[in-house]
Amino acid sequence: MAVIKEITSIGSVVMPIEERWTIxxxxxxxEGGGKGRLCIATGIxxxxxxxxxxxYGVAKRIMAQPQHLHGTVDIYPMLNALGLDIGERMEPSSTLLDMNRSFPGTPDGTAMEAMCYHIVQDMLGADLVLDIHASTNNKSELYEVRMNANDAxxxxxxxxxxxxxxxxxxxxxxxxxxxxxxTLCEMGTPALILEADERRRRPQDISEHVVEGIFCKMRDMGIWTGDTVNPPKSLSEIPTIHNPExxxxxxxxxPGIYVPMDRIGGIVREGELLGVVIxxxxxxxxxxxxxxxxxLVFSQRSYSAVYPGTLIARLYRKERT
Amino acid sequence: MKKDVLFTVPSYFREDMKIMGFRFGKGEKSCVVLGALRGDEVQQLYVCARLVSFLREVERDGGILPGKSVMVVPTAIGHSMNVGTRLWAPENMDINRRFPGDEEGSTTARIAAALFDKLRLYHYGIQLTSFYQPGSFIPHVRMMDTGKQNPDLGCEFGLPYVYVRTPRSYDQTTLNYNWQLAGMQAYSLYAGKTSEIDENAAERTLRAIIRFLNGRGIIRSEYSPGHNSTVITNDDIITVSAGSAGLLRRVKLAGAHVRRGEQLAFIINPLDGSVREVLKTPSTGMLFFVQDGPFISEHSPVFQVLAGHS
Structure with a gap:
């Protein structure tokens, strides 16, 4: 069965000088649409x-094995293209604002608020939305899924x-x-945050891990019938943070320069060195x-300037035994 | 006047950033005034500096009433102001999205926690703040509808309007919202401009604070009579947005009285000078907010009209 690939503008704002900001x-x-819809958003x-x-990995695999696709996969590769262009986390069209604290947006708001509105409207009704993040500057993360307790x-x-x-x-x-x-969860559309950072020697490694996970989920949804890894049989196999403790x-x-040890993904013992401020x-x-x-060290700061209070690492404590 | 160091953020190659509070009088914690929480809030800093100067003279003349005290914090983000960044640069975070803070958290969370902890026992909290879009407001008092707000007391600033706004989800981490939840009477004052000094608006804002401090029996000084304030809500505001993009040439400024259909601004093609759009007011009223950047993008709100007010 052939796969239909269609690129669409879901929102567009005219900027002052001969340019459109288009998502x-x-x-x-x-063909025929199939059953089920997965949305994958990145670059907010x-x-x-x-x-x-x-x-990119998801798209390549779909096109390599089109016979296995039985539902819709919508990919939104860059929601904050203006921020990407200047290497900025925030959305820069007005004052710098965090786009991911501006939903659900409004059609008659600022350019950013209008875009947030269009994003939500386009994703509503999907069977699942994945919003992929890459932590913050100078910080490595394992491949994590994050959610609110209300939605757990x-x-x-x-x-x-x-x-x-x-x-x-x-x-x-x-x-x-x-x-x-x-916002999507409140409106009845299931949505999850995925975190995985690219600050590794080979970003392909963690990317491939996340892509495998996405195809595993697509198979679970009935969207994909090709080979995938098998998911953990039970949630107890995945380290899960239920409580702040x-x-x-x-x-x-x-304050100073932080020089890290390479601990991400490893189990450390109490007293083991994580890094030095010089x-x-x-x-x-x-x-x-x-x-x-x-x-388990699941977040780790990389070599960077630090201040009192700067996050150096996060440990998952359930791994103590 | 006593100078307190409310919080110190040690720095690596720069000097430590000290958040300074200027305290006047002794006794109950009556009122705190906070200026810049963002690095571009120059007008807010300026109003506070003028207020410190004024209160120094009031205190010298015995005008701080017995048992009362006032704290003024001109800026909590001096290091960012020095290098021209709006947010706390090392984390790229907005301190006014970090309240009530976390004393063991990140640097901005620690700044927020320290400010919140040191200031939450004051009875009245006045924050001089800026809007999330560049522009000018009619000076007004603003508070969020948390169920704990007291608009009547807001009228004592003597500004033309007291704006009670329905909070949005992101407001839950702002200082004003958390002050109200902590039991303070919290007010946000919009002092005209943000990143540049507007003398007239600064003067009006300063007079409003002095009026409030006198009205609340905290200081005794000369002050000018104010307006009989009108309490307004979101429902009173009509937004006029741009239907096209380009250079923005305003015809009317904040405070102007406008009649239905009157021209407010032209959106000009930035390359050939032709007019792309004429913005008109859909209602008679007063211009409450005017976007003041040179450029405008499609959809962006340009004016807020206070319908029916003139």
Whole structure:
């Protein structure tokens, strides 16, 4: 069966000087449409590039095995194209604002608010929406699925089939307030955040992992019949943060340059060195930062300038035994 | 006047950033005035600086009433102001989206937590703030409808309008919202411009704060009579948006009285000078907000008209 590939503009705003800001969607669907619809969005933060490689991998695989596609896959490769162009997390068309705190938007609002509105309208009614993020600058993350506690009852099963390395259930609603995923969930469309960073020696490795997870989920949805990895049989096989106590947030207390050890994805023991804050002027190590407990390192700061309070690492504590 | 260091953010190769509070009088924590939370809030900083200067003289003349105290915090983001960034640059985060903060969290969360902790015991909280779009407002008092707001007290600023706004989901992490939840009477004052000094608007805002402090029995000084404020809500505001993009040439400015159908602005083709659109007011009223950037994108709100007010 042939796959129909269709590129559409889902929202467009005329900018002052001979340019349109357009959000494009590429739809892959079998002839006749099939059953089920998965939306994959990336680049809501202009400085997060991982999603580009992931949706590229998804598209390549669909087109390589078109006979296995039995539903619709909508790919939105870059929601914040203006931010991407200047390497900026925020949306720069007015004052710098976080697009992912501006949903559901409004058709008669600012350019960004109008775009947020069009994004939501286009995704409403999908069987699942995945919003891919790549953490923040200078921070590595495992492949994670994140959700609000309010949505966990229905979303956890979706998360299992995505085969993440970790699931994080946020207890408070404020963390995702006005975000794309929380807005869609409130409006009845299931949506999840995927985190996976590109700051590795080979971003392809983690990208391939996420792509496998997405195809596994597509098979679970009946959209894909090709080979995929098998999902974990039960949620208990995936490290899952249910409570704030499951996470140990490690910060530094001195300003300086942080020099990390390579701990991401590993189990550390209490007291094990995570990295050092150095002072190049005095030629001194200001602070040795050690693991405050045993745990799985699922976030890790890379070599960068730090301030008191800068996040150095996050440990998942359930791995202590 | 006492100078308090409310919070210090150590820096690596720059000097530490100290958030300074200027305290006048002794006794109950009566009122706090906070200026810039963003690096471009120059007007807000300026109004606070003028207020510190004024209160110094009031205190010298015995005008701070016994048992009362006032705190003024001109800026919580001096380092960003020095380098011209709106957000806290190392994290690229907006401090006014981090409240109530977290004392063990990231740097902006710690700044928010320190400010919130040090200031939440004041009875009245006045924040000089800026809008999320560049532009000018009629100076007004704004508060969010949390169920705990008191618009009647807002009228004591003597500004023409007290705007009670329905909060949106992102408002839950702002200072004003959290001050109200903490039991403070919280007000946001829109002082005209943001990234440049507007002397007239600064003067009006300063007088409003002085009027409020006198009215609440916190200071005794000369002050000018104000307006009989009108309480307005979202329902009173009509937005006029751009249907096209280009250079924005305004005909009317904030505060202008306009009649239905009157021309407000022209959107000009930035390459050939032709007129792409004439923006007109759909209702008679007063221009409450005017976008003041040189460019305008399609869809963007350009004017807010306070319908029926003149």
């Amino acid at each position: 494009r969607r590429c739809r892959y669907a079998p 933060h202009g400085d997060e590039m991982m999603g580009q490689l992931i949706v 009852k229905t979303m956890l099963e979706h998360a299992r089939c995505l085969c993440p390395e970790l699931i994080w259930i946020y207890p408070d609603k404020i963390s995702f307030s006005a975000s794309l995923t929380s 499951d996470v140990r947030r490690v910060t530094c207390e001195h 002072d190049a002027l005095e030629g001194e190590a200001l602070e040795e930062i050690s693991a405050p407990c045993d745990g």
